[in-house]
Amino acid sequence: GAVVSQHPSWVICKSGTSVKIECRSLDFQATTMFWYRQFPKQSLMLMATSNEGSKATYEQGVEKDKFLINHASLTLSTLTVTSAHPEDSSFYICSANGPTATEAFFGQGTRLTVV
Amino acid sequence: AQSVTQLDSHVSVSEGTPVLLRCNYSSSYSPSLFWYVQHPNKGLQLLLKYTSAATLVKGINGFEAEFKKSETSFHLTKPSAHMSDAAEYFCVVTVSGGYNKLIFGAGTRLAVHP
Numbered sequence: 001g002a003v004v005s006q007h008p009s010w011v012i013c014k015s016g017t018s019v020k021i022e023c024r025s026l027d028f029q030a031t032t033m034f035w036y037r038q039f040p041k042q043s044l045m046l047m048a049t050s051n052e053g054s055k056a057t058y059e060q061g062v063e064k065d066k067f068l069i070n071h072a073s074l075t076l077s078t079l080t081v082t083s084a085h086p087e088d089s090s091f092y093i094c095s096a097n098g099p100t101a102t103e104a105f106f107g108q109g110t111r112l113t114v115v
Numbered sequence: 116a117q118s119v120t121q122l123d124s125h126v127s128v129s130e131g132t133p134v135l136l137r138c139n140y141s142s143s144y145s146p147s148l149f150w151y152v153q154h155p156n157k158g159l160q161l162l163l164k165y166t167s168a169a170t171l172v173k174g175i176n177g178f179e180a181e182f183k184k185s186e187t188s189f190h191l192t193k194p195s196a197h198m199s200d201a202a203e204y205f206c207v208v209t210v211s212g213g214y215n216k217l218i219f220g221a222g223t224r225l226a227v228h229p
Contacts, residue, residue: 006158034217043205043219044159093158095217104217106151106159 002028004096006107013084013114021079021110023094029074030096034104035067038091050077084114117142119208121220129228134193136223138180138206141187148189149207149217150180159205165189176200201227 003026013019023033031052036044048069049057056069066088068080077096081088093109122137140146147166151159163174170182180191189206206220 004158041224043221045219046216049216091156095159103161103164104149105161108158109156111156 002026002096002103002105004030004094004105004107006094006110008110009108010111011113013112015085015114016083018080018082019084019112021081021092021094021112023077023079023096023107025075025096025105028096030077031074033071033077033094033096035069035077035079036093036095038093038109040091044093047079052077081112084112086114088112089114117144117146117208117218119148119206119218119220121204121206121223123223124221125224125226127226127228128196130198131195134191134196134200134225136191136204136206136225138189138191138220139187140189140206140208142208147209148180148182149209150174150178150189150191151205151207153203153205153222155202162191162204196225196227198227198229201225 005024005026007022011019033050035047037047038044046059047062050069050071052071052074058064066082071077091109091111094107095104118141120139149164150162152162153159162178163172165172165182173179178193180189182189204223207217
């Protein structure tokens with residue numbers, strides 16, 4: 001099946017700094033990617049829909065200035081957590097619809113810890 | 116609006132016994148439904164999907180699910196649990212029958228005991 005690669009798999013950063021997470025579709029083009037956040041022992045919550053060449057669509061309650069999304073190419077979307085704080089610590093997962101749009105493929109996830 | 120309810124937050128079974136993870140959905144349209152599995156600190160893997168074809172869907176690792184429109188259910192089953200099945204399972208419905216937004220259930224943690 002199609003492969004989505006997410007990098008890094010884990011990151012620790014200091015409070016106030018910014019962190020960039022990459023999501024790549026390795027063997028297909030993804031015009032749309034999705035970013036989710038998952039708190040411990042909870043489900044995935046959609047943060048935003050990333051569209052290649054246009055602005056991301058954010059879900060209600062998600063700060064677009066804090067979670068910057070860039071989808072500059074058909075195979076790469078990035079999520080930048082700006083001025084990170086400890087409450088931003090979470091597991092972030094991206095997904096992309098496969099080439100036939102019949103299935104969503106997920107990255108491995110990124111564990112962000114802000115200290 | 117679409118929604119999905121996983122009826123059990125935790126399920127515990129013995130190895131070799133059947134598994135049943137329950138899921139009910141609500142959808143204004145003909146839904147597409149999925150079951151995903153997540154092992155600790157890992158991404159999600161698709162187990163199976165229903166997309167308006169056969170109502171009994173067979174997936175990977177011996178899992179299957181049956182779409183029952185009259186009961187608005189899409190329960191996940193496996194005849195015999197294996198230790199490696201221990202993980203978090205998510206029932207998912209798409210928005211408006213498409214493949215854009217996925218609405219996740221709260222998840223069911225499956226524990227398998229020897």
